[in-house]
Amino acid sequence: MIEVLDGLKDVIACETKISRIELVDGKAILEYRGYDIRDLAKNSCYEEVAYLLLYGELPKKYELQDFRIELAERRELPPQIIGLLTHLPQYTHPMVVLRTSISYLGSLDRLKDLKTREENLEKSKNLIAKIPTIIAYYHRIRIGKNLIPPTLELSHSANFLYMLNGLEPSRIAEKALDADLILHAEHELNASTFAARIAASTLADMYACVVAATGTLMGPLHGGAAQEVMKMLREVATPRRAEEYVKKKLEKGEKLMGFGHRIYKSIIDPRSEILRDLAIELAKKGNPIWFEISEAIAENAYKYKKLLPNVDFYSASVYANLGIPDDLFVNMFAMGRISGWLAHIIEQYESNKLIRPRAKYVGETERVYVPIENR
Numbered sequence: 215m216i217e218v219l220d221g222l223k224d225v226i227a228c229e230t231k232i233s234r235i236e237l238v239d240g241k242a243i244l245e246y247r248g249y250d251i252r253d254l255a256k257n258s259c260y261e262e263v264a265y266l267l268l269y270g271e272l273p274k275k276y277e278l279q280d281f282r283i284e285l286a287e288r289r290e291l292p293p294q295i296i297g298l299l300t301h302l303p304q305y306t307h308p309m310v311v312l313r314t315s316i317s318y319l320g321s322l323d324r325l326k327d328l329k330t331r332e333e334n335l336e337k338s339k340n341l342i343a344k345i346p347t348i349i350a351y352y353h354r355i356r357i358g359k360n361l362i363p364p365t366l367e368l369s370h371s372a373n374f375l376y377m378l379n380g381l382e383p384s385r386i387a388e389k390a391l392d393a394d395l396i397l398h399a400e401h402e403l404n405a406s407t408f409a410a411r412i413a414a415s416t417l418a419d420m421y422a423c424v425v426a427a428t429g430t431l432m433g434p435l436h437g438g439a440a441q442e443v444m445k446m447l448r449e450v451a452t453p454r455r456a457e458e459y460v461k462k463k464l465e466k467g468e469k470l471m472g473f474g475h476r477i478y479k480s481i482i483d484p485r486s487e488i489l490r491d492l493a494i495e496l497a498k499k500g501n502p503i504w505f506e507i508s509e510a511i512a513e514n515a516y517k518y519k520k521l522l523p524n525v526d527f528y529s530a531s532v533y534a535n536l537g538i539p540d541d542l543f544v545n546m547f548a549m550g551r552i553s554g555w556l557a558h559i560i561e562q563y564e565s566n567k568l569i570r571p572r573a574k575y576v577g578e579t580e581r582v583y584v585p586i587e588n589r
């Protein structure tokens with residue numbers, strides 16, 4: 215008897231040294247390279263965590279300084295990519311734009327068929343640095359505004375907000391985005407990372423692997439959920455309507471976006487707790503309404519179906535208060551997750567075995583072939 219594990223639930227598909235998720239005594243542990251995400255989100259900047267994921271160690275001060283400069287110097291886009299962003303229709307979803315641009319970046323990279331560690335790290339820095347510029351530039355182009363070139367003076371997060379909005383962000387906004395990107399940077403064998411590892415296991419080039427990952431992230435059951443959460447917050451519009459909304463949705467058997475998780479079922483996703491704190495912080499300085507509606511929805515989601523929020527739930531109110539348009543939310547996820555994807559692609563290359571599972575055939579068998587004129 216072949217047992218089919220629906221959705222590969224609880225299947226251990228590979229070994230990894232990149233992140234650890236463990237549920238112990240009613241609490242979830244989530245560590246990147248052995249470091250608790252709470253410590254990283256509180257104390258690190260995104261560049262430091264990207265370094266940790268790629269190199270396996272926290273950088274020393276001078277290493278971090280060099281890494282930040284290396285990333286900052288790679289931020290600007292080749293003219294061909296700017297041309298592509300200008301020519302894509304304005305109605306194209308920004309995540310489709312990102313996926314297409316990454317593919318195009320790959321076609322411009324002469325190193326694409328070589329896979330030494332140094333070259334893979336070179337490509338990794340290029341992708342981490344350029345993804346925020348692709349997102350910000352496309353947004354500026356589609357709303358008919360001038361491009362704001364990246365600056366060497368600002369951090370990864372601050373520079374992104376600067377390129378997007380044309381204003382240097384406050385320290386609080388910069389820190390909040392840093393923490394958000396850190397929390398999205400890595401999460402073991404989630405669907406998009408698995409897609410990246412499958413592509414890497416065929417020895418496809420890094421860009422192909424990242425394109426597979428970006429395509430997979432986009433769906434509403436994965437990274438696309440935060441945009442759906444924002445749609446729900448807008449629909450609910452006031453905390454008073456949250457209970458009725460949640461009840462109706464659940465009665466109709468529909469899913470509440472931003473709730474539930476393959477791993478965190480009755481234990482809360484630790485990322486959502488930290489994001490909730492960030493959402494509170496930003497609500498105090500900005501518009502509190504999104505957080506207030508979120509809280510009312512979360513309360514009722516628990517009351518009526520014991521549902522707990524996942525990473526995408528409070529991300530929505532965080533992004534809204536950072537002035538990020540709704541349809542860029544999944545791009546923000548990609549901007550954070552890119553360093554995790556890259557670390558996994560490199561790990562897969564370095565201990566490769568083609569990933570090729572089996573399927574249990576359940577269709578008809580041994581049918582008699584009928585010539586086309588007789589069907």
Ligand code: COA
Pocket residue numbers: 221434435436437439468469470471472473474475476477519521524525526
């Ligand atoms: N809203 C309502 N019910 C939900 C739910 C949600 N967001 N998430 C899970 N459930 C319910 C399912 O209906 C199912 O209930 P049932 O046993 O009564 O049929 C049960 O919880 C198990 O859910 P299931 O979809 O089988 O779990 P999964 O592990 O396959 O799926 C997700 C996990 C993330 C795909 C799922 O929770 C979901 O679709 N969430 C909404 C999308 C989202 O926020 N995605 C981002 C994930 S980080």
